[in-house]
Amino acid sequence: MTTPVPSPAPASPNAAPAPDRTRTAMGWLHTAHFLTSAPQLEHLPALDLPEIAFVGRSNAGKSTAINTLTQQTRLAFASKTPGRTQHINLFGVGKQKVDDAVLADLPGYGYAAVPKEAKLRWQRVMGNYLMTRENLRGVVLMCDPRHGMTELDEILLEVIRPRVEQGLKFLILLTKSDKLTRSDGAKALSIMRLQAGGGEVKLFSALKKQGVEDAAELLWRWAHPKE
Ligand SMILES: Nc1nc2c(ncn2[C@@H]2O[C@H](COP(=O)(O)OP(=O)(O)OP(=O)(O)O)[C@@H](O)[C@H]2O)c(=O)[nH]1
Numbered sequence: 001m002t003t004p005v006p007s008p009a010p011a012s013p014n015a016a017p018a019p020d021r022t023r024t025a026m027g028w029l030h031t032a033h034f035l036t037s038a039p040q041l042e043h044l045p046a047l048d049l050p051e052i053a054f055v056g057r058s059n060a061g062k063s064t065a066i067n068t069l070t071q072q073t074r075l076a077f078a079s080k081t082p083g084r085t086q087h088i089n090l091f092g093v094g095k096q097k098v099d100d101a102v103l104a105d106l107p108g109y110g111y112a113a114v115p116k117e118a119k120l121r122w123q124r125v126m127g128n129y130l131m132t133r134e135n136l137r138g139v140v141l142m143c144d145p146r147h148g149m150t151e152l153d154e155i156l157l158e159v160i161r162p163r164v165e166q167g168l169k170f171l172i173l174l175t176k177s178d179k180l181t182r183s184d185g186a187k188a189l190s191i192m193r194l195q196a197g198g199g200e201v202k203l204f205s206a207l208k209k210q211g212v213e214d215a216a217e218l219l220w221r222w223a224h225p226k227e
C-alpha cells in the first residue's frame, strides 16, 4: 500500500487554489480608495507604485468596471452621459492601509459631441500618459463589442506596442457582455483576439458580474509579479 504524499502548503497566493486566489484578489481590490485627480499629465504625482490604467472609448464602461472590480458603488464616477470622466483619477489599493498599486481611471475618447480642439488635446494627454508614465505596469482597454475596435482603440494599441514588447501588461475587456447572446459573445472574442495580436481578451459584464473575478486575479498578478 502506498502512503499518500501530502502536497506542500501553497507558498503564495499565486500558487494557492483558485477560490483563495480569487478571494485574495477581490479583497485586495476592495481596499481601493481615492488618491487624486488631475486634469493634465503634469499634475499627476510621480508615484513609485505599479499603476494600472483603464482606457477606452467614452461610455465603454471604464468607471463602472473600476467600481465593480473594487466592489464599491461610487468610487469612480460612472454615468449615462458619455464624456463624464474628464480628469485622470487615481485610486490607491493595498492591504493593511499600505498602498501597493494604483488604478487610474482615464477619460474616454471618441465622444462625438466634444469639440475638436478638446478631443485633440485629450488625445495628446493620453498618448503622453501611455508613453511616458514611468510606473505604468498594465493597461486595461475597455471595448464595447457592439462597436468593435474603433480607430482610436487601434491607435492606442500602436502607441503602447513598444512598451508591451518591454513588458507592459495588457488586457482587453469586452464590456457590457450582458447585451450579447452567447454566440455573439464568442464571435466577438475570436475577432478581438485576432485584432489584439496575442494580447489577453475577456468578456466582461458589470451587470452580470461576468469576467470580474478573472480580471481581478490578473490585475493582482500584474501588481504582485514576485508573489
Ligand atoms: N448593460 C450594461 N451597462 C453597463 C455596463 N458597464 C457600464 N454600463 C453602463 O454604461 C454607461 C457608461 O458607463 P461608465 O462606466 O460611466 O463609462 P466610462 O467608460 O467611464 O465613460 P467616460 O467616463 O465617459 O469615458 C453607464 O450608463 C453604465 O451604467 C455593463 O456591464 N452592462
Ligand SMILES: [Mg+2]
Pocket: 062, 063, 064, 077, 078, 084, 085, 105, 106, 107, 108
Ligand atoms: Mg468614466
